[in-house]
Amino acid sequence: MLRMTVEPNELLQIAVRIAGGAADLARQMRDEGVTGITTKSSATDVVTAADRAAERYVREALRDSRPGDAVLGEEAGESPGKGAVRWILDPIDGTVNYLYGVPHYAVSLAAEVDGEVVAGVVRNPVSGEQWTATRGGGAWRGEVRLVGSTVTELSQTLLATGFGYAAARRVHQARVVAKLLPIVRDIRRFGAASLDLCFAAEGRVDAYYEKGLNLWDHAAGGLIAAEAGLRVGGLSGAGAGPDLVVAAPPAIWEPLQDALVRLDAAGGP
Ligand code: IPD
Numbered sequence: 001m002l003r004m005t006v007e008p009n010e011l012l013q014i015a016v017r018i019a020g021g022a023a024d025l026a027r028q029m030r031d032e033g034v035t036g037i038t039t040k041s042s043a044t045d046v047v048t049a050a051d052r053a054a055e056r057y058v059r060e061a062l063r064d065s066r067p068g069d070a071v072l073g074e075e076a077g078e079s080p081g082k083g084a085v086r087w088i089l090d091p092i093d094g095t096v097n098y099l100y101g102v103p104h105y106a107v108s109l110a111a112e113v114d115g116e117v118v119a120g121v122v123r124n125p126v127s128g129e130q131w132t133a134t135r136g137g138g139a140w141r142g143e144v145r146l147v148g149s150t151v152t153e154l155s156q157t158l159l160a161t162g163f164g165y166a167a168a169r170r171v172h173q174a175r176v177v178a179k180l181l182p183i184v185r186d187i188r189r190f191g192a193a194s195l196d197l198c199f200a201a202e203g204r205v206d207a208y209y210e211k212g213l214n215l216w217d218h219a220a221g222g223l224i225a226a227e228a229g230l231r232v233g234g235l236s237g238a239g240a241g242p243d244l245v246v247a248a249p250p251a252i253w254e255p256l257q258d259a260l261v262r263l264d265a266a267g268g269p
Helices: 008-032 051-064 094-098 167-183 193-201 215-227 252-261
Strands: 068-073 076-080 084-095 106-113 116-123 130-133 138-139 157-159 186-188 207-210 232-233 245-248
Touching: 008 051, 008 084, 008 106, 008 116, 008 138, 008 232, 051 068, 051 084, 051 106, 068 130, 068 215, 084 094, 084 193, 084 207, 106 193, 116 193, 116 215, 130 193, 130 215, 138 215, 157 167, 157 193, 167 215, 167 252, 193 215, 193 245, 207 252, 215 232, 215 245, 245 252
Parallel strands: 068 084, 157 186, 157 207
Antiparallel strands: 068 076, 084 106, 106 116, 116 130, 130 138, 207 245, 232 245
């Protein structure tokens, strides 16, 4: 059977168009008032009608543009496809910010080909800022090509992180962050992992780590950070995944890894 090659740029164009539509929908629904609030993994892990509507919008648009592709989305899970492409979607990353009207949330959409993320877009519907990347094609915010921070000292590092929704996990995460705080410049907790990775990509923070992320939280942002020259991975040679996602400029990768290993940042529940 003849296998069609899939161009990352083509996938990115589709991703940008569809993420833009989903972002407009999420923002419009926020302006009209948040509805349909339910909880998922814990009493603080919320989902709104807009999360579900934005995911439905993206799935339908993908079905029109690329029928047969697989989709993994935060709200509706995995839909198998027939080819090499799988889309990875967080319809609203930063749902708690969304709920409270904090203008810091994002639509995150990535395209994988044969299991490798090759294109991704993260869009903040409120600020209109949009970060994109294709594998080997660099990371961009609009027309601006992004390069991460040039920090060389852990002690000078502005470090972003986030916390899970389960209380037991948070106890462990709090212990880790308490030990990191005195040895870095400062800590930031903005509330949307995809945007944390984009902020690292453009040096608005120097580095980022978090335990417990799902693929939809970091697929697009991880590619954007990597294409901006950051190292992106897990701990001790592992890939980025649920145990840990770390994004840091090469010069502080080792000292940050050492600190995260010493503090067992990938451990705990
Ligand atoms: C959450 C955000 C948050 C991170 C959590 C994620 P959601 O995603 O990215 O910053 O700390 O781990 O679950 O639930 O808003 O899509």
